[in-house]
Amino acid sequence: MSEPVGVLPSQAIAGMIERGAIRATEPIPEEQIQPASLDLRLGRVAYRVRASFLPGDGTVEDRLPTFSMHEISLDGGAVLEKGCVYLVPLMESLALPPSIDAVANAKSSTGRLDLFTRLICDRGEEFDRIDAGYEGPLWAEISPRSFSVLVRPGLRLNQIRFRQGKAELDDAALAALHAETTLVDVPAHIDAGLGFSVDLRPAEGSIVGYRAKPHTALIDLDKIGHYEVPEFWEEVHASDGRIILDPGAFYILVSREAVHVPPDHAAEMAPYLAMVGEFRVHYAGFFDPGFGHAGAGGSGSRGVLEVRCHEAPFALEHGQIVGRLVYEKMAERPAKLYGADMGSNYQGQGLKLSKHFRMG
Structure with missing residues (x-):
């Protein structure tokens, strides 16, 4: 029997968490699961980088020393300054099955603050796109454009949804x-x-x-x-x-x-x-x-x-x-x-x- 084609709903996302296809450094609460997506949480550190980048055929961690200027702890709150670019490792990571890919967006409140946020993964050649079968960490690139912001670990700025097959309507x-x-x-x-x-x-x-x-x-x-x-x-x-x-x-x-x-x-x-x-x-x-x-x-x-x-x-x-x-x-x-x-x-x-x- 073939698997259903389309965007995976909340109950399927919960199942992926149970099976370890979605992992996290801290337990994922129920309210983090949306009808067709999963909110992603900031980890405990941020790296101020001198330029946005994609890892290409490498990992984000391997490329980071080339661009990183300094490391900032988010514990207790930290300011991300307008006009700067930051990379933050997320609490969530993935071990996707070969039939499931993923795509990310900034959450509504993030976009309305002109807080430019994109998802990056290892060996990624596009922002906000994750190939089927990907296994590895997730990072958020954050660039405040209009307002400087105060952030803490666990803050949810972007969300990810999972797709099986071609879901788009012609x-x-x-x-x-x-x-x-x-x-x-x-x-x-x-x-x-x-x-x-x-x-x-x-x-x-x-x-x-x-x-x-x-x-x-x-x-x-x-x-x-x-x-x-x-x-x-x-x-x-x-x-x-x-x-x-x-x-x-x-x-x-x-x-x-x-x-x-x-x-x-x-x-x-x-x-x-x-x-x-x-x-x-x-x-x-x-x-x-x-x-x-x-x-x-x-x-x-x-x-x-x-x-x-x-x-x-x-x-x-x-x-x-x-x-x-x-x-x-x-x-x-x-x-x-x-x-x-x-x-x-x-x-x-x-x-x-x-x-x-x-x-x-």
Whole structure:
């Protein structure tokens, strides 16, 4: 009998932990297992490195002396400074079966803080991608871009999901799924995924987003609902459905679409096309099964867009497509869903900053 194809759900991840395919230096608590992914925890040290790198045909540990500047203990808390690059060994490691590969993303709150976080593994030639059958340690590359942050061991900045076979839906399958269960509440633009556009005409008021201030205080990542928004963010207003992005600035915007992810699917936000504009809209892009879904306590949830403009100012228009949602089928329905069973922070969200800020 062939094994089911798709993204592995929470109960399968728990089984991998029991069998030793997922290992850790400290026990993995139940709340670390998400509907279709596993949160990854920072270890006890960080290495300040002079450049980002991939190990290629070697190990991260072997390459580290070439790039490391100094070692920092995270016990008791340590500051990762804006504009610097760090490597942190994670508590989790893998011994994957030959039929299972893995892919990682930054968690939602990580991306909304412009905390650029990527996964690295030994002999890796791509960030955030792990080949089937991999056995070895995991590392997080962390580069705070807008705010310096205080971190401690066990902090969860990124997540990993496991796949068996080809899970991605092609356009025909995606169109059929949209016809069966409406995935977005506006006309669907399906082309190598489901088009994702920006909302610059809010139903109320003129606030369409937030722009990170360039010189702010430190953010302690363990403090939830603690920080005042105006100390870290400027409001972005639009009266004519258009804003101009400044080069180098970081913005939090929101999608025009209210997104639904059915319980037997997951989705990932992927870049659209480089030629549509010199900006990036892809930091934390994973949508769990049940995100925005009526059966999981949602009625459609907007996608928060983490946007950074590159070399030239760029005029962004209401309804402009800036990304695409790639849907993947689950190998089986998760035992728990986003929102319904987890007290999830962003179910039913609109324009929303990370959970660290007090939003009225």
